[in-house]
Amino acid sequence: MASLYMTSALIYQNAITHNNFRFPSFICRSMTKMTPDNVSVDVLRRRSGNYQPSxxxxxxxxxxxxxxxxxxxxxARDxxxxxxxxxxxxxxxxxxEQLELIDDLQKLGISYHFEVEINNILMDFHHKNGRGVWKCDKExxxxxxxxxxxxxRQHGFHVSEDIFEVIIDKIESETFKSDDINSIISLYEASYLSTKSDIKLREVIRPFAKKQIRKFVDGETCNLEVREKAIHALEMPYHWRMRRLETRWYLDSYDNxxxxxxxxxxxxKLDFNIVQIAHQEDLKYVSSWWKETCLVNQLPFVRDRIVENFFWTVGLIYEPQFGNIRRIMSIVNALVxxxxxxxxxxGTLEELELFTAMVHNWDVNRLDELPEYMRLCFLILFNEINSIGCDIFKYKNIDVIPFLRKSWADLCNTYLVEAKWYKKGYKPGVEEYMQNAWISISAPTILIHFYCIFSDKISxxxxxxxxxxRQEIVRCSATILRLANDLGTSRDELARGDVLKSxxxxxxxxxxSEEEAHAHVQQMICDTWxxxxxxxxxxRTYSLLSRGFVEAAVNLARMSQCMYQYGDGHGCPDKAKTVxxxxxxxxxxxxxxxxxxSGG
Known part of the structure; x- marks a missing residue:
């Protein structure tokens, strides 16, 4: 998969700065009473997420x-x-040899150094093969x-599934004879680059390759290197995997x-460590920012997950020169x-309606209209988004604050819809649920901020x-994020009291049945891919969106399948392999x- 183009490099080195001002502690008098022992007791019964400390x-x-x-x-690296x-x-x-080298560069996480060279090689292959009409006639x-x-296909070139026509005929006629498991794994991985029109890839090639790989895994006891590769592919195809985590796995695999x-x-290896230093500095910055907000102290019921919020951004865009983007997007994630x-x-329904109206109005002078426990959160949201917008205006001469504000208002609207559903005991159908849920999962909010920060020129x-x-790539990314989140978190959320999930x-x-419903959601994920x-x-050819933005949207979908692969990796990181x-x-x-x- 192509990494992000270097032309979309850091738009401002240290433009966004955060002062060390500590917001005052608010006591929510509207929701508390004082006992004779002078102990604050919540008058209202509040739900609890029972989240563990960070x-x-x-x-x-x-x-x-x-x-x-x-x-x-x-x-030495250079x-x-x-x-x-x-x-x-x-x-x-x-x-x-060229194809395998490009594949290795991608999986080892170093292809971002050679974007131009890789694109030229693949373009040359595409042209030589007559725009993708060559055939695979031999096993x-x-x-x-x-x-x-x-x-x-990863790089956006048009290639027809018809190149596998002979192979498909052999599979359907049961005359396919090759037992080369590496070739079958390659075929299996290729099948996950299918589109809706690629019926044979999905319905013939993928089930056949999966069956052959499983048979190999069950029977192989000698070639442990290839068996591990086969198990890894069956667990999740490469195309769906978080790139940086795959790099860490592949470093060990390639070394063997x-x-x-x-x-x-x-x-x-050298590059991984050098990039890791950049990530560590970004993490220290966002952890310090989070501590300075005092939100965890003021709102002890919220998830204290700044590391996990930063982890999402590494999945979104890992290259070292995009550190400032990771920092800003971590702040956005933490606020979400x-x-x-x-x-x-x-929040009670009345309080949530007040907060939603406040986000719509975007008027800090009306802060007193909110319950006290909400005021700090809104104030930080107001300051951070205005700060982001201000710096974008300075460096790109465009006012994006109205668009960013609207994204938060839309997000809060969808949160409020779900709160009303829960309060009324309403059970939506899948279609009605998804119309709201693909926005409430926050991907549109995340990606419009990313677009403004990442893009050299904002349209x-x-x-x-x-x-x-109205951007389909955003809707698709959001849909996968929502469905992956639902599969990973629904039991915990329903147990504490929440709206029904997909x-x-x-x-x-x-x-x-529950099993059939989960299979249906998994199929929805496959269809959305x-x-x-x-x-x-x-x-690549028709969209006004940059390849870098599209790649980030795809990476958000990949990151969701990483975060919720073993459960709620965001809310319960110690139980779902996130730690x-x-x-x-x-x-x-x-x-x-x-x-x-490097020497000699």
């Missing part, structure tokens, strides 16, 4: 570093980078053809290969989480389509060997 201590976060990312390592660049340009390499060519198909390219693996908890578990036309929820809406509407793949292809994953990406460096192939 597993991360702020002092610990400030102490983390990467002992390997020193200046001499940066120099020397190795030029060696790899020469590998990409080597005319002696075969088509398959022994299956790996190369599948890999080329996947890489070209029998044909490891020593220059490539050393370059990737806080406001979501106010609506979901704490009012695009801003309007984003603000009016699977429960489907069960209520159709009478399906087909739409995302189509939008990615359209973005383990954060440690592997943001805390623990990749060990380096004493010798390096």
């Amino acid at each position: 597993p991360w201590d702020h002092s610990y976060l400030l102490s983390i570093n990467n002992k390997y990312a020193k200046e001499e390592k940066v120099i 020397l190795l980078k030029e060696k790899v660049r020469k590998m990409l340009g080597a005319e002696t390499k075969s088509r398959l 022994e060519d299956l790996h190369a053809t599948s890999l080329e198909f996947r890489l070209l 290969k029998h044909d490891t390219n020593l220059v490539l693996i050393e370059f990737a 989480t806080t406001i979501d908890d106010i609506y979901d578990i704490y 009012v036309q695009i801003l309007e389509t984003l603000s009016q929820h 699977a429960q809406c489907y069960t209520h509407e159709t009478g399906a 087909d739409e995302i793949n189509y939008e990615t292809k359209m973005a 383990e994953r954060v440690m592997s990406l943001l805390v623990n460096p990749v060990p380096l060997k004493s010798s390096s192939p």
Whole structure:
């Protein structure tokens, strides 16, 4: 998958600054009474999310570093980078060798150094193959053809599924004989780049490849390297995986290969550690910002999840030069989480209506109209969004604050709809639920902020389509985020008291069992990925959206499947592997060997 174009680099190095002003502590007198013992007691019965405290201590976060990312390592990395660049340009390499090198660069997380070279190579392949009309006539060519198909589609080139016509005929006639599991895994991975029109990819190739891989996994006891690769593919296809986490896994996997390219693996390890340092500095910044807001002290019922909120941004855009984007998007994520908890578990309907109106009015002079516990949250929201908008105006000469404000108003509207459904015991159908839920999951809010911060030139036309929820790539990304969230969190949320989620809406509407409902939601996710793949292809030639923005929208969908893969990775990070994953990406460096192939 293409990384983000370097032309959309950091728009302002340190434009957004946050002072050290601490907001005063508010006591919510409107909702408390004083007992004779002078102890504050909540008059209203409030729900609780029963969220555990953050597993991360702020002092610990400030102490983390990467002992390997020193200046001499940066120099060594840059020397190795030029060696790899020469590998990409080597005319002696075969088509398959070039494809495998590009695939390795992507999976090792270093393709962002060679975006122009990779794009030129793939464009050349596409033109040589007559705009994607070549055929895979031999089973022994299956790996190369599948890999080329996947890489070209990832980068938005049009390639027809008809290139697999001969293979499909053999599968349907049961005359496919190859037992090369690596070729079958490549075919399986390629099938996940399907669009709605690719019926054979979805209905013939994918089930066949999945069955063959499972058979291999069940019977293989010798080749542990390939067996691990097969299990990894079955667990989740590469196209759906969070890129940075996949890089960490692939570094270990590639290191154990029998044909490891020593220059490539050393370059990737050095680069991982150097990038990790950038991520660590970003994390320290957002952790300090979060602590300064005092929101956790003022609102003890909200999720204290600043590390997890930052983790989302690493999935969204990991390249080191986009640190300021990660910092701002972490702040946006933290505000989303806080406001979501106010609506979901704490606020009364009357209070939530007041807060929704306040966000619509965007008038800090009316702060007294809010219950006291809401005032700090709104004030921080007001200040942060205005600050973001102010800096964008300074550097890009466009006022985006009205669009950003509207995104928060729309988000709060959808939160309020769900609060009313819960209060009334209303059970929506799947379609009605999703019309509201794809916005309430916050992806449109997140992505319009990302667009404004990321884009070198902001288009009012695009801003309007984003603000009016008319961008299909955003809807698709939001849909996957919503459905993945529902599957990972619904049991906990229903237990504490919440509106029905997609699977429960489907069960209520159709009478399906829980297992059938979950299978239906999983199929909805698969179908939406087909739409995302189509939008990615359209973005290359027909869309006004930059490839970088489209990539970020796709990455948000990937990140959702990472965060909720084993449960509620955002709300309960210690139980859903989030802590383990954060440690592997943001805390623990990749060990380096004493010798390096950069010398000599």
